[in-house]
Amino acid sequence: xxxxxxxxxxxxxxxxxxxxxxxxxxxxxxxxxxxxxxxxxxxxxxxxxxxxxxxxxxxxxxxxxxxxxxxxxxxxxxxxxxxxxxxxxxxxxxxxxxxxxxxxxxxxxxxxxxxxxxxxxxxxxxxxxxxxxxxxxxxxxxxxxxxxxxxxxxxxxxxxxxxxxxxxxxxxxxxxxxxxxxxxxxxxxxxxxxxxxxxxxxxxxxxxxxxxxxxxxxxxxxxxxxxxxxxxxxxxxxxxxxxxxxxxxxxxxxxxxxxxxxxxxxxxxxxxxxxxxxxxxxxxxxxxxxxxxxxxxxxxxxxxxxxxxxxxxxxxxxxxxxxxxxxxxxxxxxxxxxxxxxxxxxxxxxxxxxxxxxxxxxxxxxxxxxxxxxxxxxxxxxxxxxxxx
Amino acid sequence: xxxxxxxxxxxxxxxxxxxxxxxxxxxxxxxxxxxxxxxxxxxxxxxxxxxxxxxxxxxxxxxxxxxxxxxxxxxxxxxxxxxxxxxxxxxxxxxxxxxxxxxxxxxxxxxxxxxxxxxxxxxxxxxxxxxxxxxxxxxxxxxxxxxxxxxxxxxxxxxxxxxxxxxxxxxxxxxxxxxxxxxxxxxxxxxxxxxxxxxxxxxxxxxxxxxxxxxxxxxxxxxxxxxxxxxxxxxxxxxxxxxxxxxxxxxxxxxxxxxxxxxxxxxxxxxxxxxxxxxxxxxxxxxxxxxxxxxxxxxxxxxxxxxxxxxxxxxxxxxxxxxxxxxxxxxxxxxxxxxxxxxxxxxxxxxxxxxxxxxxxxxxxxxxxxxxxxxxxxxxxxxxxxxxx
Numbered sequence: 054x055x056x057x058x059x060x061x062x063x064x065x066x067x068x069x070x071x072x073x074x075x076x077x078x079x080x081x082x083x084x085x086x087x088x089x090x091x092x093x094x095x096x097x098x099x100x101x102x103x104x105x106x107x108x109x110x111x112x113x114x115x116x117x118x119x120x121x122x123x124x125x126x127x128x129x130x131x132x133x134x135x136x137x138x139x140x141x142x143x144x145x146x147x148x149x150x151x152x153x154x155x156x157x158x159x160x161x162x163x164x165x166x167x168x169x170x171x172x173x174x175x176x177x178x179x180x181x182x183x184x185x186x187x188x189x190x191x192x193x194x195x196x197x198x199x200x201x202x203x204x205x206x207x208x209x210x211x212x213x214x215x216x217x218x219x220x221x222x223x224x225x226x227x228x229x230x231x232x233x234x235x236x237x238x239x240x241x242x243x244x245x246x247x248x249x250x251x252x253x254x255x256x257x258x259x260x261x262x263x264x265x266x267x268x269x270x271x272x273x274x275x276x277x278x279x280x281x282x283x284x285x286x287x288x289x290x291x292x293x294x295x296x297x298x299x300x301x302x303x304x305x306x307x308x309x310x311x312x313x314x315x316x317x318x319x320x321x322x323x324x325x326x327x328x329x330x331x332x333x334x335x336x337x338x339x340x341x342x343x344x345x346x347x348x349x350x351x352x353x354x355x356x357x358x359x360x361x362x363x364x365x366x367x368x369x370x371x372x373x374x375x376x377x378x379x380x381x382x383x384x385x386x387x388x389x390x391x392x393x394x395x396x397x398x399x400x401x402x403x404x405x406x407x408x409x410x411x412x413x414x415x416x417x418x419x420x421x422x423x424x425x426x427x428x429x430x431x432x433x434x435x436x437x438x439x440x441x442x
Numbered sequence: 443x444x445x446x447x448x449x450x451x452x453x454x455x456x457x458x459x460x461x462x463x464x465x466x467x468x469x470x471x472x473x474x475x476x477x478x479x480x481x482x483x484x485x486x487x488x489x490x491x492x493x494x495x496x497x498x499x500x501x502x503x504x505x506x507x508x509x510x511x512x513x514x515x516x517x518x519x520x521x522x523x524x525x526x527x528x529x530x531x532x533x534x535x536x537x538x539x540x541x542x543x544x545x546x547x548x549x550x551x552x553x554x555x556x557x558x559x560x561x562x563x564x565x566x567x568x569x570x571x572x573x574x575x576x577x578x579x580x581x582x583x584x585x586x587x588x589x590x591x592x593x594x595x596x597x598x599x600x601x602x603x604x605x606x607x608x609x610x611x612x613x614x615x616x617x618x619x620x621x622x623x624x625x626x627x628x629x630x631x632x633x634x635x636x637x638x639x640x641x642x643x644x645x646x647x648x649x650x651x652x653x654x655x656x657x658x659x660x661x662x663x664x665x666x667x668x669x670x671x672x673x674x675x676x677x678x679x680x681x682x683x684x685x686x687x688x689x690x691x692x693x694x695x696x697x698x699x700x701x702x703x704x705x706x707x708x709x710x711x712x713x714x715x716x717x718x719x720x721x722x723x724x725x726x727x728x729x730x731x732x733x734x735x736x737x738x739x740x741x742x743x744x745x746x747x748x749x750x751x752x753x754x755x756x757x758x759x760x761x762x763x764x765x766x767x768x769x770x771x772x773x774x775x776x777x778x779x780x781x782x783x784x785x786x787x788x789x790x791x792x793x794x795x796x797x798x799x800x801x802x803x804x805x806x807x808x809x810x811x812x813x814x815x816x817x818x819x820x821x822x823x824x825x826x827x828x829x830x831x
Contacts, residue, residue, distance in 0.1 A: 096756030096764040096780075124752050126765060126781050159749020160782045270753050346735065346818070360548020363513050364659050367485030375485040376515060391485075391513050393549045429735070431820050 055202070055216040056239030058083035058279025061183035063190035066171035068164050069119025069157060076168060077190035078175050080113045080144060085241045085280030087111035088248040089152075090255050092272035098123035100153035101273055103133040109244065111277050112150035115140050116191050116233060117168065118220070120161040123270035132165045139169055143176040154233045154273045156193055156220060188218040191233055194316050195220050201306035205240055205299040207292060213240035213282035215296075217303040219274075221262075221311030232259060232311060234274035236303065240296055241280030243288045250297060251276045258304035262312045262425045276300075312425045313408075317432030320352055323410040325423045326371075330415075334371035335422035338415065341369035343426035353428035355404035357397050359388050366413065377416035383409050443591070444605040445628030447472035447668025450572035452579035455560035457553050458508025458546060465557060466579035467564050469502045469533060474630045474669030476500035477637040478541075479644050481661035487512035489542035490662055492522040498633065500666050501539035504529050505580050505622060506557065507609070509550040512659035521554045528558050532565040543622045543662045545582055545609060577607040580622055583705050584609050590695035594629055594688040596681060602629035602671035604685075606692040608663075610651075610700030621648060621700060623663035625692065629685060630669030632677045639686060640665045647693040650728075651701045651814045665689075701814045702797075706821030709741055712799040714812045715760075719804075723760040724811035727804065730758035732815035742817035744793035746786050748777050755802065766805035772798050 055061070059081055066076040081087070089108035091101050099122045104111075115136060122129045137151040144151070155163065188198035202216040219234040242250065255274055280286070287296045313321045324343045329335035342348055345365040351358045359380055367375065380388035382403045387396050403409050444450070448470055455465040470476070478497035480490050488511045493500075504525060511518045526540040533540070544552065577587035591605040608623040631639065644663055669675070676685045702710045713732045718724035731737055734754040740747045748769055756764065769777035771792045776785050792798050 094753060094756035095761070096752045121749065124749060124764060124777075124780050124782075126779075158747070159752060160777075161749075270749070270756060358547070360510065360513060360550075360659070363485045363548060364483060367483035367659060372484070375513060388513075388549075390515075392515050393513075 055181070055184045056214050056237050056279060056281065058239050058281030059237050059277070060179040060181055061187040062175055062178040062180065063183065063186035064171050064175045064178070066117070067167050068117055074186055074190035075118045076171055076175060077116045077187040078113065078140070078179065079187060079235060079237070080179055081111065081277050081279050083279040083281045084112050085278045085286070086244040086247050087275065087277040088251050089273060089275045090252055092269060094270050094272075096124060096270045098155060098271040099125055099129035099133045100155045101271060102130065103137070104152040104154065104273060107149055107152055108275070110150055111152045111275055112146050113140060113144055114152045114154060114235065114275055116154040116235075117157070117163060118191050118193050119157040120155060120163045121157045121159045121271050122155045122161070122163050123159040125160065125162045129162060132163055135165060136163075136168055139172055140176070143172055152275065154271070154275075156191060156233055156271055159270055184216070184218065191218070191220040193220065196314055197310075199307050199310040199314070201303045201310070203299040203302040205238075205295050207284070207295050211283045213238060213284055215299040215303045217307050219307040219311060221314065232272055232274070234259065234304070234307060236274065236276040236300070238276070238278050239280065239282040240278055240284055241282070241286040242278045242296065243286045246287070246289055246293070247276060247278065250293070250300060254297065254300045254304050258301065258308040261423060262308045309425060312427045315427040317430040318427035319430055320406070320428045321408045322352055322426050322428075323423060324426060325410060325412040325421070326415060327412065327421050328415045328417055329420040329422070330372055330418035332420045332422065335420040338366055338369045338371040338413070339422045339424045341365045342411070342413070343424045346429055349426065349429040352404065353430045355401055357400035357404060359393070362411065362413070363388070363391070366415070371415065371417070373415040373417040379414040379416070381412040444570070444573045445603050445626050445668060445670065447628050447670030448626050448666070449568040449570055450576040451564055451567040451569065452572065452575035453560050453564045453567065455506070456556050457506055463575055463579035464507045465560055465564060466505045466576040467502060467529070467568065468576060468624060468626070469568055470500065470666050470668050472668045472670045473501050474667045474675070475633040475636050476664065476666040477640050478662060478664045479640055481658060483659050483661075485513060485659045487544060487660040488514055488518035488522045489544045490660060491519065492526070493541040493543065493662060496538055496541055497664070499539055500541045500664055501535050502529060502533055503541045503543060503624065503664055505543040505624075506546070506552060507580050507582050508546040509544060509552045510546045510548045510660050511544045511550070511552050512548040514549065514551045518551060521552055524554060525552075525557055528561055529565070532561055541664065543660070543664075545580060545622055545660055548659055573605070573607065580607070580609040582609065585703055586699075588696050588699040588703070590692045590699070592688040592691040594627075594684050596673070596684050600672045602627060602673055604688040604692045606696050608696040608700060610703065621661055621663070623648065623693070623696060625663065625665040625689070626668070627665070628668050628671040629673055630671070630675040631667045631685065632675045635676070635678055635682070636665060636667065639682070639689060643686065643689045643693050647690065647697040650812060651697045698814060701816050704816040706819040707816030708819055709795070709817045710797045711741055711815050711817075712812060713815060714799060714801040714810070715804060716801065716810050717804045717806055718809040718811070719761055719807035721809045721811065724809040727755055727758045727760040727802070728811045728813045730754045731800070731802070732813045735818055738815065738818040741793065742819045744790055746789035746793060748782070751800065751802070752777070752780070755804070760804065760806070762804040762806040768803040768805070770801040
C-alpha cells in the first residue's frame, strides 16, 4: 500500500510501444516537501533540466517510456514545458509544479501530440490504486515492474511508511545510470534535510549497482513527502534514523531488483571489498571488478576463473600486494594469499547459483565498499544490438 | 622475411592444447640491443617480473600459450628460472640472457616438466624459416597468426627492416592488456634510445586499442635489434625518423590485426576525437566511447543509436557543450550540433561495413586522440563464459 496523500495512474499513449502502458502520473494531493537527485552525465535530457530546477516543489510527476527526450535541443525543452503546462491545467496546479521524467531512446523527441491527447484520460483515472500501473508504464527493457515498501519504525506517534517504484535494466551504473526512481512517504521531512537524506541513501544503494558501466542522460530519483500521516516533520536526530532505515530498505530493494533484472542478466552478484587502503581505492576496486566484461562473462558461464578478478583488481588503481589477497565465494576460501586454493569444483557449484557474493580482502588497510553486479549474457548482446529498432 | 640475425622455432609441448604449437623460441644470434615494455597491472606474472629485469639483454625469448604463470608465487618464479636456465644451456647462453613470455590462464603454473622435455626439439629446430610457426605457437583465442613487416626507408647505406609478431584477442585494452609482441630489426639502435622509441610507438599503437577494457597480468612487448644489416646504430636525429616510421607501421598493423581478431569481433571501428579541451580529455572521451558496452553492442547490431555515443561522451570526464558536438560516420554527418541529422538509413548502411570510422568533434578545444575498438558479439560471451574450461 503506497503512503497516504498520493494518487497515481497510467495509460497506453502509443508513444513507442503499441498497446502497452507508457505514460504514468503521480500526484501528491497533500504536499509537504520534495527533492531529487539526477544524472551526473553532462549530456542531460530535457526532462532532467526541467525537473532539477523544480525538484523542491514536486506536486506531480509525469513519466514516459519510449523516448528519452535527450539531445533534442530547444524543441525538447518546449515539449517539456507544454506537457507540464497541460498536465497542470488538468490538475489545477501551476506549470512549475509538474515535474517530468523520460526514459527511452536518446535523440528522439517525444510524440508530444500523442502524449497531450492522453492527458485527460490519465488525470481522470488517478486513484490510490494506480501505483502498480504507474510502475509498469515506466518499463523499457525491464521484464518486471519494480516496487518496494517499508514501514518506518517510530517509537511513538502515528505510523508512516516509504514506498518506491523504479525502472532500470540497461545503462545501470554507479551514478544511477538509466534509472528512474519515485520514492513516496507520508512522513513529513524537514525541507532543509530531505535532499541530504535522499543523496545519502542513493550513494549507498542506486550508486552501487552496475549492469554495464554505462551512465544515462536521464537518471532521476524523486522523493516526495506528503506528511499525510499527521506526524511532525523529521529533523536531524529526531526520527531521522528511523526514516533513513526505511528509505535505505526501499531503495536497496529496488537497486537489487534492477540488477537482478539487468538486460539479459541471469545472476546477481555482490562484490565486497574489504581491507582497502582508503575508501576511494575500495570503491575503485569494487567498481573495476563489477564492471569487467571478462569477470561478467565468467559469471555468466559459472567459469571459476579467479585470475580475471585479480587482473581487474590489479588495474583498478587500488594499491595492494598481490600475494596478500584472499577471495571468498560466499563462505568458500577460493583464493588464499593470491594463489589458487584448489577449490575449483566447489567454486563452480557456487557460481551456478542465481545469487552469491564475491568477498575480496585486499589486506592493505581498513576501508570497505560493496557493489551489486550481474552477468553479461548472450541476451545482453541481443537486446542491445537492436534496442533502437 | 624477418630481419637478419634471428632464428625461430616452435613445438607442440602439450602444455594445454593437444596437438598444437604452444611453445615458441626466438634467438638473436647477432645481438646488438634490446628493450621491452610491460603491463601496468600491479598483479604481474612471473615471466613479466623475470623479463622486465633483463629486457636490455634479450638474446633469446621463450614464449608459451596455455598458462599465464601469474599469481603463482615463488613456485612460478622458480619455474621461470629453471626454464631460462635449461634453454640457456642448450643455446650456450647465460640464464639471465633468456627472457620469457607467457599467455593463458592466470593462477595456473606452467606444466614445466612438459616444457623442459620439449626444449631439445625446440632448440634443434631453430631456423630462419621458423617465424610463422612461432607466431602460431603464441595464439590462445586468436583465430589468425599476426605478423607484420616493413622496410626502413633510409636515404643511403645498407637496407634494414622491422618485423613483428603478436598475439591478442581478449583482455586487450589501453596499456596493452593481454598481448605479447615480438619486434625484431636488423638495424642497430643506440641502447640509450631504444626504450624511448619502443615506448613512443606502443603509446600510439598498442595502447590505443581495446577489445573489452580489461588489462592482463602478462602484457609484454619486446624489441630486439641484431644490427646484422651492418648499419651504424640509429641515434637521436640520425636515421631515427626512418626507423620510427617503420616501427610504427609494423606495430599499428599488429594493433589493428588484434582488434580485428578480438574475441568474437565482427567489426573494426576507429574512434577519433577532435577538438577536446586537452589531450587527457581527448583520451578519456575516446576510451569511454571505445569501451562502452552499449556502444559496442550497437556496433555489433549495426544499430544507428548515436545517443549511446553522446551518453558515453557525457560521462567520460571530458568537458564540452552537448549542443556543439558533431559526429561523423566515415564522411556522413550523422549528428549535427548534438542533434539528430535525419541520416538513420545512411548511417545503418555504413554500420554494416566490416571497418569504419566514428569521428567526434567536441568543439571544446584543439586536442585529438584516436583508438581502435571492435564490437561485443554473442561469440564474445560464448568464448569468455567458458575460457578456462
